[in-house]
Amino acid sequence: MCGIIGYTGNSQALPVLIQGIRLLSYRGYDSAGVSVWRAGALHVRRDPGRIEDLAPGWDPDALAGTTGVGHTRWATHGVPNRVNAHPHSDADGAVALVHNGIVENDLALRKELEADGVKFTSDTDTEVLAHLFARAFRGDPVAAARDLLRRCRGQFALAIQHRDLPHTLLAVRRGSPLLIGLGVRENLVASDLRPLVGRADRVLDMGEDEIAVVTPTTVELFDAAGAPVVREPRPVDHTEREIGKDGHAHFMLKEMHEQPHRLYELVASRVDSDGRLVRFDDVGIDDDAWRRFSRVDLVGAGTAYHACLYGAQVIETLARIPARAVMSHEYAAAQPVLGPDVLVIAVSQSGETMDTKVALEAALEGDAATLGVLNVRQSVIGRMAGGVMDLHAGPEISVASTKAHTSMLCALALLALKAAQARGVTSTPYGDIARALWALPDAVRMALADFGAAAEAARDVRRADHMLYLGRSWDSSTALEGALKMKEISYIHAEGYAAGELKHGPIALVSREVPTVAIVTPGRMRERMLGNVREVRAREGEILIVASKDDEEARFLADFVLPVPTLDERIAPIVNVVPLQVLAYETARLRGCDIDQPRNLAKTVTVQ
Numbered sequence: 001m002c003g004i005i006g007y008t009g010n011s012q013a014l015p016v017l018i019q020g021i022r023l024l025s026y027r028g029y030d031s032a033g034v035s036v037w038r039a040g041a042l043h044v045r046r047d048p049g050r051i052e053d054l055a056p057g058w059d060p061d062a063l064a065g066t067t068g069v070g071h072t073r074w075a076t077h078g079v080p081n082r083v084n085a086h087p088h089s090d091a092d093g094a095v096a097l098v099h100n101g102i103v104e105n106d107l108a109l110r111k112e113l114e115a116d117g118v119k120f121t122s123d124t125d126t127e128v129l130a131h132l133f134a135r136a137f138r139g140d141p142v143a144a145a146r147d148l149l150r151r152c153r154g155q156f157a158l159a160i161q162h163r164d165l166p167h168t169l170l171a172v173r174r175g176s177p178l179l180i181g182l183g184v185r186e187n188l189v190a191s192d193l194r195p196l197v198g199r200a201d202r203v204l205d206m207g208e209d210e211i212a213v214v215t216p217t218t219v220e221l222f223d224a225a226g227a228p229v230v231r232e233p234r235p236v237d238h239t240e241r242e243i244g245k246d247g248h249a250h251f252m253l254k255e256m257h258e259q260p261h262r263l264y265e266l267v268a269s270r271v272d273s274d275g276r277l278v279r280f281d282d283v284g285i286d287d288d289a290w291r292r293f294s295r296v297d298l299v300g301a302g303t304a305y306h307a308c309l310y311g312a313q314v315i316e317t318l319a320r321i322p323a324r325a326v327m328s329h330e331y332a333a334a335q336p337v338l339g340p341d342v343l344v345i346a347v348s349q350s351g352e353t354m355d356t357k358v359a360l361e362a363a364l365e366g367d368a369a370t371l372g373v374l375n376v377r378q379s380v381i382g383r384m385a386g387g388v389m390d391l392h393a394g395p396e397i398s399v400a401s402t403k404a405h406t407s408m409l410c411a412l413a414l415l416a417l418k419a420a421q422a423r424g425v426t427s428t429p430y431g432d433i434a435r436a437l438w439a440l441p442d443a444v445r446m447a448l449a450d451f452g453a454a455a456e457a458a459r460d461v462r463r464a465d466h467m468l469y470l471g472r473s474w475d476s477s478t479a480l481e482g483a484l485k486m487k488e489i490s491y492i493h494a495e496g497y498a499a500g501e502l503k504h505g506p507i508a509l510v511s512r513e514v515p516t517v518a519i520v521t522p523g524r525m526r527e528r529m530l531g532n533v534r535e536v537r538a539r540e541g542e543i544l545i546v547a548s549k550d551d552e553e554a555r556f557l558a559d560f561v562l563p564v565p566t567l568d569e570r571i572a573p574i575v576n577v578v579p580l581q582v583l584a585y586e587t588a589r590l591r592g593c594d595i596d597q598p599r600n601l602a603k604t605v606t607v608q
């Protein structure tokens with residue numbers, strides 16, 4: 001988590017650092033800070049709050065200088081206040097250090113330093129690094145950085161300045177990503193590409209346990225033993241440039257409206273209209289491999305895990321391979337039985353989620369075949385996985401994932417179709433599935449056009465403290481996702497259940513004050529879902545139903561109908577989730593919540 005930016009060149013560092021922090025705020029936004037070298041000293045400013053509010057108060061004269069580091073924080077160790085904000089320094093102010101990740105042996109190191117007379121001013125693990133670096137520095141930054149790598153356990157990315165090195169940044173990477181951006185008489189350090197675009201034309205990916213010494217005109221790379229490393233930089237991918245809201249009030253709104261187009265591109269790039277040709281030459285799994293697999297494990301977290309639940313069902317149903325979804329943070333600990341006949345699919349928008357990376361590591365150690373279903377190909381997981389299926393959903397800025405989620409579902413359905421084809425599964429109705437996939441972009445467009453229905457329901461549920469979401473079979477994961485969207489942006493406590501569970505406990509919660517959302521679209525489970533709806537009704541519960549526009553029965557039973565077009569039930573979850581996104585969005589808006597940056601969350605979770 002957190003975001004790192006460093007700059008050294010001919011321009012003033014402060015505006016570059018502030019802009020970098022702004023672009024990195026999707027990684028965390030509890031507090032922010034900068035340090036700039038000027039006249040033999042490091043000048044530090046750090047505050048709790050968001051960069052939009054903080055930057056106007058940071059004095060450009062006090063922070064004048066052409067070399068500096070900046071940071072935006074998502075708190076792991078210590079509350080988000082000024083003393084815990086980065087950069088951190090030693091007692092003399094000789095060092096300014098910003099940090100992403102976690103030092104796992106920080107308590108032991110802290111004790112050792114305290115025994116030696118060091119006084120700590122913050123609750124962070126990062127301060128340990130600043131003191132250790134300051135004490136190890138004897139004029140050679142690489143030697144001091146090697147000392148850090150030797151003594152610290154965990155995953156971390158660091159950008160460091162030392163008072164004695166006026167135009168130098170030091171970058172250290174273990175586990176967490178760190179990039180060096182190469183510009184003209186200026187170089188940058190950043191935890192991802194976004195703040196580098198527009199300043200750097202090439203980028204150097206730092207490898208594991210590497211150290212970089214960066215000046216305006218030179219970059220030297222070293223390994224943990226201090227030996228020089230030679231690596232060719234790659235050109236900067238300009239499609240990752242900062243994007244605006246295109247006139248929408250929030251990124252979430254813009255991203256919801258992008259879904260029809262993104263889904264169209266995904267379908268059109270993979271399948272012809274009758275489903276006979278499913279193109280997958282680029283994902284690194286050939287037909288023989290598909291025939292060999294005896295099991296597919298899908299791993300992901302949060303919204304991506306919900307996509308895994310759908311993915312497991314669609315792969316097992318269409319391709320007849322046993323498939324299961326496992327929360328990525330539970331995967332390695334469960335000691336799965338692995339081998340070359342198991343395919344592990346890591347599903348992730350960012351490709352940087354630490355939990356999912358660790359699950360993928362377990363898969364690789366177990367000799368399983370691996371595939372990343374990712375929105376960022378050039379990501380940590382993208383580089384580790386045996387193959388990558390790119391979602392091509394475009395940058396997703398809103399913390400609450402929408403377009404990446406529907407693209408994940410669509411990609412997994414396409415993958416299932418491909419696997420079915422490769423395995424020669426005769427029971428799969430390829431034409432029906434292909435038609436439903438082709439109908440998807442318009443169906444999502446129509447669901448979005450009915451925005452008003454969800455907006456009206458939101459005017460009612462905005463007053464709720466608790467909500468229930470119910471779905472069955474294909475839509476049980478839709479219920480989980482709807483509830484997650486609601487809780488993360490509106491702060492209403494929402495629980496999603498496979499509706500069969502209702503009688504086994506959750507029905508105790510049903511009351512007029514707890515709105516229940518039920519997904520009752522056509523399919524094998526419709527009658528049973530209607531049974532659940534009646535059970536809720538009989539207990540005077542308020543009911544919102546996701547149903548076909550012309551479903552009279554649903555209309556009769558519901559307080560509010562969230563209409564969706566009818567699709568094959570195996571593909572329908574991709575459209576059924578859309579009114580639930582809108583409901584969460586509108587509810588959060590009416591409750592005055594910060595939709596794109598909800599409290600306590602971060603877009604990319606790079607700690608376990």
Ligand code: F6R
Pocket residue numbers: 301302303304305347348349350351352353356399400401402488603604605
């Ligand atoms: C919720 C949300 C999170 C992410 C989760 C995994 O809207 O976005 O639950 O889905 O943190 O992130 P990725 O997909 O980047 O691995």
